[in-house]
Amino acid sequence: MNIINNPGRQLGRPRSTDSRDSILKATNQLLEEVGFSQLTIEGIAARAGVAKTTIYRWWNNKGSIAIEAFLKSTEPRISFPQSDSAIADIKEQVKTLAAVYQTQTGKIITELIAMGQENADTLHLFIEGYVKPRRSAAKAVLQRAIDLGEIRADVDLDVLVDAIYGPIFHRLLLGHERLDPAFAEANANLVLAGAMK
Amino acid sequence: MNIINNPGRQLGRPRSTDSRDSILKATNQLLEEVGFSQLTIEGIAARAGVAKTTIYRWWNNKGSIAIEAFLKSTEPRISFPQSDSAIADIKEQVKTLAAVYQTQTGKIITELIAMGQENADTLHLFIEGYVKPRRSAAKAVLQRAIDLGEIRADVDLDVLVDAIYGPIFHRLLLGHERLDPAFAEANANLVLAGAMK
Amino acid sequence: MNIINNPGRQLGRPRSTDSRDSILKATNQLLEEVGFSQLTIEGIAARAGVAKTTIYRWWNNKGSIAIEAFLKSTEPRISFPQSDSAIADIKEQVKTLAAVYQTQTGKIITELIAMGQENADTLHLFIEGYVKPRRSAAKAVLQRAIDLGEIRADVDLDVLVDAIYGPIFHRLLLGHERLDPAFAEANANLVLAGAMK
Amino acid sequence: MNIINNPGRQLGRPRSTDSRDSILKATNQLLEEVGFSQLTIEGIAARAGVAKTTIYRWWNNKGSIAIEAFLKSTEPRISFPQSDSAIADIKEQVKTLAAVYQTQTGKIITELIAMGQENADTLHLFIEGYVKPRRSAAKAVLQRAIDLGEIRADVDLDVLVDAIYGPIFHRLLLGHERLDPAFAEANANLVLAGAMK
DNA sequence: AGTTAATCGAGACGGTACGTCTTGTCTTGAC
């Protein structure tokens, strides 16, 4: 049995990695099958062949498990294309992103965000584990656009990033209008036009 | 026994407006006091002095009640300022909106949207009752900006509206960065710059 | 529409016999189909095409309706055979009775008696409408047995009747031992032996 | 906290004797106070300070709880007097029984039997836990009467027992005639006369 | 090798709220 390496602890039975892995695996399966709102701690425990106690020992709520499971199954960082034009790279990436968000992945993300509205810890984990790494990557590309002289140097990147990605999340969550690559590109065009010299 | 077939005739005891009003009133009170996630049908029934069956007869889930209660307590339309410049009006309005979303109203909206992720009906009611009227109003103002020659005539208004408001909802829901009037204005400046001639 | 003739009442819409009949008919159907314990006022109303109000106007509880319906569908009196020997007639009759109680009729009777334990009115109606007429008939036959010199004249008929029929009801209600014609006869033989000279 | 000793079970938290006892105690109290028909699972749970789920985990319906509670509060066996004459003992016992059945105990028994008409499990529990032990005891005494030569040896004891006790239950349940020690004795006299040589 | 202590599975527990069911009452307009 594999054991998590924890040099600070000295006494007692070590925590089982098997339990932890089967919990996250079961959570991912259930997220795919029934969605987040139908996810229950008892269901995870049953599927993972684990006691509820074991889950509660390590996670506070189902949101934390779900996010950890989701992050484990997701690329830790977005991969941007690397062409001669940074803004071309950005536009390419938002189109890919919109396509991904049209799948079950998009659905799970909306539910994680929804859960986050009830639970600050859950939201925090999602921000730190998913949103911020992607924002950093996007800001790096935008910085390159500045360096390349494609956009103005005085643009506030935090505003610009949200201007590019905010509308995508907006449509993802509300569904009031179609979220597809074409929209993502049109929005990026509009916003980046405003950021050009 | 012969029954005169008269489909237009209203049979049975008429629905009580008192019940309906007290349900919506109680719901609004509880939304303020405990928030949406702590809202329960039983709690509403108890507060309203109404039987649970009466609630279930007219609403499917707590989201529907909450939205109806929320809409009842909210202005049906945003009021835009009316100055010589349509884009000045827009900028003024998004600053006001951001300020409003920093209050409890913002919190309730995030929870309604969160609820909508689990329940399509709820989301639909929110879109139709809240989002679309405001989008229409905003699009009318943007159309005026076109008519006034302040922005290009070939801009897709659906994209433009989401570019202006999407980032506000984005920060409202994720809280990864501060949502305040200054951000709303900066975003509007950026986007509208891209829409100008 | 048939109307119950009631010369004392002068005002208002006359009571409908159709409603009454269809209520009792529906009750009998439902007693056969689902049994007494699954019988509901709402079910009767729906089946009879009648408003609940109409039922409540004329009956206090489902026991009263069920008993009235049951009595309407049952012979008002037992028919005893008429041979040269009164005790032979009795023995013949209890065998018939035991056979009848092995059918659905027996089941309904147990449920009516059960209902009677919760509701004194219901029990009273059952006693007066079902039990007492049958006891009277049985006592008349037993009196004939006395007159014929088949049993002692000093026997208390109320005790004797219950000694003959009580054990039948006992087994009908408890089911701890088989209730069949053979038992009914064996019991009658035993008891009547004790009543002979 | 007291725990039910069950050496066969090895897994999970042991069942709490405290819960079980307080449930049965509360049930007995409520049976005395409001009667069986007014007894509710929720009422028992509230009185016992126990969760409804705990009750449903161990009992199927209120009849099962009521019977278990009733049996716990009742002598497991009738005590017969032990004189030189077995039939004198029987007569003495039926008089005592009739007296007991004139109290609240009689009322509860009728309601348990009534419940048994709707629910086979409940009736089964009552038969096995209450009726059969008493029938066995009575049959043992009657066997002694045979051994003493007080009644015929060829009498079917199952018939004889029901002939002695059936009429008591009959009057208890129907109340069409008075159930008192005098009747119980008169019936026993009649039946036993038929069983004598 | 034995002791110590945290882990594990299992599952019972007190709770909360669910959504449904049935009761008996009430409020209409039609007859």
Add this chain to the structure above:
DNA sequence: GTCAAGACAAGACGTACCGTCTCGATTAACT
């Protein structure tokens, strides 16, 4: 005044999960 229709307050039902709490059995590091 009675009827059908059906809304209403009331409240119990049986279920689903929650998060906590015993248990006995493991599992290694530390004696």
